[in-house]
Amino acid sequence: MTPRLKAVPLRRSGVKEKILHIDRLSKGFHTANGYVSVLDNVRFQAEGGELIAILGRSGCGKSTLLKIVGGFIPPGSGKVLLNGSPVRSPGPDRCVIFQEDALFPWLTVQENIAFGLRGQKQDKRSKAHQVERFLGLVGLSEFRDYLPRALSGGMKQRVALARVLILQPQVLLMDEPFASLDAQSREEMQNLLLSLWQELGHTILFVTHDVSEAVILADRILLMDKSPGRIREEIGLNLLRPRERESGALLDFSRRLHQALRD
Amino acid sequence: MKPMDERNRKGAWALLPWAIPCTFLFSWCMVSAAGLVPRYLLPDPLHIAGTGYSYIFGTPEAGPYAGRFLNDAGASLLRVGCGFALAVAIGLPLGILSGRLWVFQRLMGTTVNALRAVPGITWLPLALVWFGIGMKTTVFLVALAAFFPIFLNAAAGARQVNPLLLQAGAMMGVRRLRGTFAILLPGAMPNLMTGLRLGLGISWAYLVLGELTGVPNGLGAVIMDARMLGRIDMIVVGIIVIAIIGRVSDQLLQSGMKFCFKSAGRMA
Ligand SMILES: Nc1ncnc2c1ncn2[C@@H]1O[C@H](COP(=O)(O)OP(=O)(O)OP(=O)(O)O)[C@@H](O)[C@H]1O
Numbered sequence A: 001m002t003p004r005l006k007a008v009p010l011r012r013s014g015v016k017e018k019i020l021h022i023d024r025l026s027k028g029f030h031t032a033n034g035y036v037s038v039l040d041n042v043r044f045q046a047e048g049g050e051l052i053a054i055l056g057r058s059g060c061g062k063s064t065l066l067k068i069v070g071g072f073i074p075p076g077s078g079k080v081l082l083n084g085s086p087v088r089s090p091g092p093d094r095c096v097i098f099q100e101d102a103l104f105p106w107l108t109v110q111e112n113i114a115f116g117l118r119g120q121k122q123d124k125r126s127k128a129h130q131v132e133r134f135l136g137l138v139g140l141s142e143f144r145d146y147l148p149r150a151l152s153g154g155m156k157q158r159v160a161l162a163r164v165l166i167l168q169p170q171v172l173l174m175d176e177p178f179a180s181l182d183a184q185s186r187e188e189m190q191n192l193l194l195s196l197w198q199e200l201g202h203t204i205l206f207v208t209h210d211v212s213e214a215v216i217l218a219d220r221i222l223l224m225d226k227s228p229g230r231i232r233e234e235i236g237l238n239l240l241r242p243r244e245r246e247s248g249a250l251l252d253f254s255r256r257l258h259q260a261l262r263d
Numbered sequence B: 001m002k003p004m005d006e007r008n009r010k011g012a013w014a015l016l017p018w019a020i021p022c023t024f025l026f027s028w029c030m031v032s033a034a035g036l037v038p039r040y041l042l043p044d045p046l047h048i049a050g051t052g053y054s055y056i057f058g059t060p061e062a063g064p065y066a067g068r069f070l071n072d073a074g075a076s077l078l079r080v081g082c083g084f085a086l087a088v089a090i091g092l093p094l095g096i097l098s099g100r101l102w103v104f105q106r107l108m109g110t111t112v113n114a115l116r117a118v119p120g121i122t123w124l125p126l127a128l129v130w131f132g133i134g135m136k137t138t139v140f141l142v143a144l145a146a147f148f149p150i151f152l153n154a155a156a157g158a159r160q161v162n163p164l165l166l167q168a169g170a171m172m173g174v175r176r177l178r179g180t181f182a183i184l185l186p187g188a189m190p191n192l193m194t195g196l197r198l199g200l201g202i203s204w205a206y207l208v209l210g211e212l213t214g215v216p217n218g219l220g221a222v223i224m225d226a227r228m229l230g231r232i233d234m235i236v237v238g239i240i241v242i243a244i245i246g247r248v249s250d251q252l253l254q255s256g257m258k259f260c261f262k263s264a265g266r267m268a
């Protein structure tokens, strides 16, 4: 028997609009071993400004889900609606932070951050101003002229954050963005992400297989089952922010999530 | 890559590239001075230097080859330039298309690889029939020979561009055309550079081939002419001149690309 996790109802100030609807999403692939169902009837909604963690074991389809929401691959069935209109292709309203390094290696930190503004009709001054602001927000002003190959993993992910946040996406999709960092830098990046989120107020879908990461970040955790991937449980984390990493409530949650992941 | 760049410019290391030419020149002097090789097979360096000087700076009255350098080099550069430009104009876009789009890959792969198996020199008789002796034949041969390395490297480069970069571009709102110039070309730049450099190098080889057929001017023509007159010193001068111009043009190509494209300087 699966021990049920107690779902805590969300308590947020005011009534938030649901902006992202994931509706009965299924996806499978044809492989050498025949058809494999990866996602099965996944459905959830996200409010504006909500931080949702998607927690599941390796191979349960987290990345696939994120790619569908990002518009990189089409859903098998079901649909993704952003503000009521279906998602068909990638776009700056839903930006992705990839797990691997996806910075442009021929551009400096500053140029990488400015990349997305190139096509926009704004005068140079205001673009430069924005780049400056986001360089500052991720704490990389001194490294503006570095090429990506001269940066550490954590710094690369900061640039990746800045270059999409500057486009003011409504939804930020993050696929285990800090998984390859050491514990110390991971904590730093989590804190940075939280402060950016509080300042900019975008919605975040954060994929992770790390329970403590989900617990420190999320308003709500979607626990995923493996083969086929479906959402087993929704857990609201009605905890005050800033959260203490070592606090009893968090450890309690962590322990129960660990347990749930194990079965 | 960085330490290599830095070392390139530092003190004694700057002399390293000259070590082989200098050693060679020195041995040549010794061999000539000792009279080990008859002069009609290999003239001594001073003699060569004299011929070279008169070829470049002499006045026409001074001898058959005196003062012809500018004329010859100009003619050759024009032929290489036209042929190479043609190869780039055709090979680069087609290569990128075939690297990215399955249809083009299927369409051109077999043909290009079959044609590539034909040694360039085989085209010479046909080219002579089609275009006659001179500019057109040479340009044709140069363009044909330079096309393959440019095409193949562009295709490989375009194919290997990290798909994550293209995805990142797509999500940041970069459309296809702009993505081609903002992401695809820079991403493929190391391969594009390789293709261009190989293409330019082979251009010089085929230039000489085209000019051996009896055109009145050009560096290859001078060498052939000198052979018939038994002026071995002039042959050697021709070889050295081509080596130098080839090296300089490669350097110019690289600096030019680095000047024009950030990616050429930062990823090589
Ligand atoms: N293009 C594809 N073709 C075939 N199978 C695929 C494809 N993409 C994903 N899969 C399969 O779908 C399953 C889920 O993959 P996915 O990458 O979404 O997992 P994940 O939850 O992100 O895992 P991880 O935590 O290791 O990143 C895997 O079993 C994988 O083999």
Ligand SMILES: [Mg+2]
Binding pocket: A062, A063, A064, A175
């Ligand atoms: Mg994954």
